[in-house]
Amino acid sequence: MKRHRNGEIWDFEHELPAVAANQCGVDVVLGLDGGTTSTVCVCMPVIPCSHSHFPDPLPVLARAVAGCSNHNSVGETAARETLEQVMADALAKSGLNRTAVRAVCLAVSGVNHPTDQQRIIDWLSDIFPSRVQLYVQNDAVAALASGTMGKLHGCVLIAGTGTIAYGFTEDGREARAAGAGPILGDWGSGYGIAAQALTAIVRAHDGRGPHTMLTSCILQTLDLVSPDELIGWTYADPSWARIAALVPVVVSCAEAGDEVANTILLDSVQELASSVKAVVQRLGLCGEDGKDYFPLVMVGGVLEANKRWDIGKEVMNYISKDYPGVQAIRPTVEPAVGAALLAWSFFMKESKKSS
Amino acid sequence: MKRHRNGEIWDFEHELPAVAANQCGVDVVLGLDGGTTSTVCVCMPVIPCSHSHFPDPLPVLARAVAGCSNHNSVGETAARETLEQVMADALAKSGLNRTAVRAVCLAVSGVNHPTDQQRIIDWLSDIFPSRVQLYVQNDAVAALASGTMGKLHGCVLIAGTGTIAYGFTEDGREARAAGAGPILGDWGSGYGIAAQALTAIVRAHDGRGPHTMLTSCILQTLDLVSPDELIGWTYADPSWARIAALVPVVVSCAEAGDEVANTILLDSVQELASSVKAVVQRLGLCGEDGKDYFPLVMVGGVLEANKRWDIGKEVMNYISKDYPGVQAIRPTVEPAVGAALLAWSFFMKESKKSS
Structure with missing residues (x-):
């Protein structure tokens, strides 16, 4: 990972007790749900199990909250700072540093085009070690995963202030409708x-x-x-x-x-x-x-x-x-947990491939 | 008229040659069409004639243009400054000062309620001598008057970026539809x-x-x-x-x-x-x-x-x-001229009453 502009965001890492700062080998994933009203990040341990047999309740290590992270609303720079800060907060609360992270799923509103996705991935890869798996999705995908416990299959309908429908087939095709404001x-x-x-x-x-x-x-x-x-x-x-x-x-x-x-x-x-x-x-x-x-x-x-x-x-x-x-x-966990389950799910799939 | 905050707007009045600065007794009206895109003010002499027998072309002494004067868009202070400046510009171009003015008709977008009207009249009366007749209308009324040569009778339909319908009966009742954004x-x-x-x-x-x-x-x-x-x-x-x-x-x-x-x-x-x-x-x-x-x-x-x-x-x-x-x-003159014709029309009616 390169030296990042907002170095002070990660200053807490130097202050962690050596034993906690992932010397004990905890692997975690970060799930982030970024909307126009607020942004939530949860940190979850990587647990070996299947979609249908998760522990209940899920072992969430920490949860951090911040404001708007929609780049269409607050601009690129402010959106990135919010996203980086809320991830740092979730890790700091867990008493871990970035070396503990295996995968990150950022599900943020305003991701409507592959170029939006690539821009965020480029920036994320400056923050995390290169072996961390990075996924960027529209925030609707986190909501879907919050109902299917991380499995990308089926359709989600969100209707709050705005509305969007988003779906995935089991073989990875996706489609959306509405969500255009x-x-x-x-x-x-x-x-x-x-x-x-x-x-x-x-x-x-x-x-x-x-x-x-x-x-x-x-x-x-x-x-x-x-x-x-x-x-x-x-x-x-x-x-x-x-x-x-x-x-x-x-x-x-x-x-x-x-x-x-x-x-x-x-x-x-x-x-x-x-x-x-x-x-x-x-x-x-x-x-x-x-x-x-x-x-x-x-x-x-x-x-x-x-x-x-x-x-x-x-x-x-x-x-x-x-x-x-x-x-x-009707989901029983919040979308940020859905994003964490997605990060976990992607990570497990990749691990299987490489083992 | 009270001493106004933006004194410098009217500084030109001191520089007018004494003979021009209404020593020759020209009576004028100001008509103003204030929209979200631009604001136009025209200065016209008070001519004794009827609605149906105006000189063609109308004797416009001066025309001044400024930017947005919708208080909903730019705020109260900026809107007022624009309105005052454009009226001063039209008078300065005519080589006249405020003592020449008999009536002013301000037709501005964003006037949707009697309180909007009263607020603007209160502020206008700080600018002009007390005997100047002041009229404030929604900008649609100027558009109607531009088609009827200052007579408030009938209906106007405006459909540009926005739309509104506005009508008057000959006995002074009025009604509008749409125009709500x-x-x-x-x-x-x-x-x-x-x-x-x-x-x-x-x-x-x-x-x-x-x-x-x-x-x-x-x-x-x-x-x-x-x-x-x-x-x-x-x-x-x-x-x-x-x-x-x-x-x-x-x-x-x-x-x-x-x-x-x-x-x-x-x-x-x-x-x-x-x-x-x-x-x-x-x-x-x-x-x-x-x-x-x-x-x-x-x-x-x-x-x-x-x-x-x-x-x-x-x-x-x-x-x-x-x-x-x-x-x-389909009007052949612009709405600001319609507003000036309204000012003229109101002034003539008042003159008849008092004579």
């Missing part, structure tokens, strides 16, 4: 649902659309008096997460029988289902007869049970009509 | 058309939508190789105008028979027509039998004749089916 049509997302609700209020107010309960409920939530004030509220800080936070209000209105809110949620269900279907179709995950088993990992606030109006359940209803072999999985 | 559903705008086209490319690419000619045409225009690169392109600078600049490509594809592009343009036509209809309906501009005459001023790049696929003409077709009394007007 709101300007490029991620309409099933939390942002999409809330923006449509705000739009419905403006349309009801100016005479283009029907009356809706959303008007009084959302204005009350935002402490506004008139729909005219929504323009100022929206553009004062058009962050996607701030707008997506209105989804529970839309769900409440739909549950109370508001037709406009119901239509918005039904549209969202169809959008989310169409993302999954596009991935399943392109990868042939459902087999030739359309009935093969495949896992569908479901992640994100929009898909969690919302009292009576359950968006996740409706999406599953849509999908299982076409693909009866689909099996819904 | 893309997050709040201005789907017929240039931005809306282009964002839907980009979305269609992503959907075709990931399997959620049909193949479209938009893919090759837009990628070529942007010098990109793959639809995956659109994400980086879009979020590198999500300015609405940059995205709206793709409208001519969408029109070309529609003219070449692409179904997806055609559907996008037809949706846009319906959205724009529905904004106009909402305003006409609420104000009763069409009379009780729906057949009364009213002017519809049409402004903005999206509504200009686009070779064969003419969005403006299609919008008119839709509207005139419901309201046969509608008369389309």
Whole structure:
């Protein structure tokens, strides 16, 4: 590993007691889930077992948290510093230095193209010893692995502030749908649902659309008096997460029988289902007869049970009509652990090859 | 007028030759059109005539141009400085000082609420002598006046980067539709058309939508190789105008028979027509039998004749089916002149009252 610009990030390594600093031969992997809101890194020991027989709970040595690491949001330099710092923190908390690391899986949002991947790998290889195996993925892949315990097979649907569907076949082909942000049509997302609700209020107010309960409920939530004030509220800080936070209000209105809110949620269900279907179709995950088993990992606030109006359940209803072999999985570990399981899985595969 | 913070803006007044600095008794009005892209101010003499008998061409004494003056975009302080500077420039070019001014009409984007209006009037009254009549309007009102030569009657439809419909009855009632920006559903705008086209490319690419000619045409225009690169392109600078600049490509594809592009343009036509209809309906501009005459001023790049696929003409077709009394007007003067005509019109009305 070369001398790195941010030398001070790794200063803790010189202060570790010699016995801890991997003199005792602990092998670990790092799994990192980097999103627009926060970045989480976990450090896990390399344990010899199979995907289906992991110890429960998983032996996570340390967990570190940092802020946004999406290079589209904060720029390349700040994103890299955050990623490097959170990895250093996880290792420092484990009392280990970089020589203990066998594999690293960085699953970060904003990785949309092979060039994004290569740029991050080039930079990672400056940080870690050359024998460390490095993997870079879109953060959706960590979410998939968090449901399949590190196995890259099946499809994941994420619907939080944003939405994406991402899938892998057992022989390594991959495909994605959506995940392109709101300007490029991620309409099933939390942002999409809330923006449509705000739009419905403006349309009801100016005479283009029907009356809706959303008007009084959302204005009350935002402490506004008139729909005219929504323009100022929206553009004062058009962050996607701030707008997506209105989804529970839309769900409440739909549950109370508001037709406009119901239509918005039904549209969202169809959008989310169409993302999954596009991935399943392109990868042939459902087999030739359309009935093969495949896992569908479901992640994100929009898909969690919302009292009576359950968006996740409706999406599953849509999908299982076409693909009866689909099996819904709601992960019990966080995506960063999924990334660590992926790092572990890649490392085990490589070890087998070379032994 | 109070001593103003930006005293230096008005320093030119001390340097005017005494004979020019309104010693000869010229009365003028200022009309200002402030948008997100640029701000224009014109200075016109107060001429005694009627709406229907203006001299042609209008006697514009001076015209000054500045940058963005939308307080939502650049903040309150910068917006005010731009507005004050451009008014001072127009007066300086006319060789007049503020004592020559009889009325000012500021038509600026971002004025969506009476409190926006009052804030600007309070600040304007610090700049001008107390007898100067001050009017603040949404910039759409200047566009209407540019078509009706200063008469506030009828409806204006603006469709450029954004879109808004704004109308007035002869007895002073007003109504608007849309104009709330893309997050709040201005789907017929240039931005809306282009964002839907980009979305269609992503959907075709990931399997959620049909193949479209938009893919090759837009990628070529942007010098990109793959639809995956659109994400980086879009979020590198999500300015609405940059995205709206793709409208001519969408029109070309529609003219070449692409179904997806055609559907996008037809949706846009319906959205724009529905904004106009909402305003006409609420104000009763069409009379009780729906057949009364009213002017519809049409402004903005999206509504200009686009070779064969003419969005403006299609919008008119839709509207005139419901309201046969509608008369389309394409203004021959710019909105800043419309604002000056409004200032003139208000001033004449007040003069009549007090005489």
